[in-house]
Amino acid sequence: MTIRFGLIGCGVMGEALLSRLLARGVYQPSEVIVSEPLLARQGFLQQEYDVTVTADNSSVFALASEVVFLAVKPQVFSAIAQELAGILEAAYSPLVISILAGVSLSQLEGAFPQLPIVRAMPNTPATVGAGITAMCLGAYTNTKHQQIAQQIFSAVGEVVEVSEILMDAVTGLSGSGPAYVALMVESLADGGVAAGLPRVIANQLALQTVLGTAKLLEESKIHPAELKDRVTSPGGTTIAGIAQLERSGFRSALIEAVRVAAQRSLELGK
Numbered sequence: 566m567t568i569r570f571g572l573i574g575c576g577v578m579g580e581a582l583l584s585r586l587l588a589r590g591v592y593q594p595s596e597v598i599v600s601e602p603l604l605a606r607q608g609f610l611q612q613e614y615d616v617t618v619t620a621d622n623s624s625v626f627a628l629a630s631e632v633v634f635l636a637v638k639p640q641v642f643s644a645i646a647q648e649l650a651g652i653l654e655a656a657y658s659p660l661v662i663s664i665l666a667g668v669s670l671s672q673l674e675g676a677f678p679q680l681p682i683v684r685a686m687p688n689t690p691a692t693v694g695a696g697i698t699a700m701c702l703g704a705y706t707n708t709k710h711q712q713i714a715q716q717i718f719s720a721v722g723e724v725v726e727v728s729e730i731l732m733d734a735v736t737g738l739s740g741s742g743p744a745y746v747a748l749m750v751e752s753l754a755d756g757g758v759a760a761g762l763p764r765v766i767a768n769q770l771a772l773q774t775v776l777g778t779a780k781l782l783e784e785s786k787i788h789p790a791e792l793k794d795r796v797t798s799p800g801g802t803t804i805a806g807i808a809q810l811e812r813s814g815f816r817s818a819l820i821e822a823v824r825v826a827a828q829r830s831l832e833l834g835k
């Protein structure tokens with residue numbers, strides 16, 4: 566079988582994508598090549614997913630006929646671009662999909678001249694098929710490339726298309742957001758423990774409160790402010806808690822977290 570999908574860098578996000586793409590049958594293991602420098606990781610990926618594994622990024626470009634998916638850290642992008650510059654002179658024209666925070670279409674198109682490129686920002690809930698990916702299309706893409714990218718990211722959750730100028734903001738919100746929410750779950754549980762709950766029960770209550778609230782908001786389509794009003798009894802417990810959150814700058818902390826993360830995404834591309 567021909568190799569259709571190449572993955573360069575298979576850490577947290579690479580593996581999240583890879584495992585779902587294989588589980589959903591978007592690609593067969595024999596159609597996938599993965600490059601990874603870490604020896605232990607190579608052995609694990611080969612054994613776990615039965616895909617072709619290499620340490621040589623250029624053979625991914627040489628062999629993957631449909632997609633080359635970049636999932637390395639932004640800090641190694643220029644080294645990889647240099648490494649691949651030679652091989653790109655040959656007549657390969659796979660769709661290049663990059664999920665590198667901050668790395669722009671123009672940087673990607675500079676590194677991979679005249680190739681169709683999709684810049685995307687997924688998030689870690691992709692691991693369980695509950696991610697959301699924002700993507701934008703490069704100058705050399707066509708409808709077929711758009712469909713391929715859509716199919717790949719649909720395998721791990723929802724997909725939205727945005728203009729590139731919004732990608733740093735997306736990164737600060739949904740790209741980094743799972744960490745903010747995890748911090749919130751941890752802190753809610755800590756609060757429960759501080760109020761006397763056993764740790765295991767506190768963890769369960771915190772997690773299900775976040776999950777259930779997200780589900781309720783999604784299914785009922787009510788505004789978050791309306792849900793807050795529904796929970797808040799006059800003179801009750803919730804308004805006491807909310808008043809404390811406001812005194813502690815809860816909203817402002819989240820707003821600033823997204824804003825600063827978006828700025829950091831912008832910096833990473835420089």
Ligand SMILES: NC(=O)C1=CN([C@@H]2O[C@H](COP(=O)(O)OP(=O)(O)OC[C@H]3O[C@@H](n4cnc5c(N)ncnc54)[C@H](O)[C@@H]3O)[C@@H](O)[C@H]2O)C=CC1
Pocket residue numbers: 573574575576577578579600601602603606622636637638639641645664665666686687688689740
């Ligand atoms: N972790 C997250 O929540 C998200 C990360 N991203 C982006 O995804 C990219 C990857 O992030 P993670 O998976 O978290 O990082 P990671 O560190 O878990 O994975 C990167 C992988 O690339 C490999 N690698 C390092 N140098 C390499 C090279 N020269 N050639 C090939 N592979 C190489 C590493 O061994 C590692 O397995 C980053 O650019 C990040 O901005 C995007 C969305 C969410």
Ligand SMILES: O=C(O)[C@@H]1CCC=N1
Pocket residue numbers: 666736740741
């Ligand atoms: O922290 C980061 O830079 C990456 C991008 C979005 C989530 N993780």
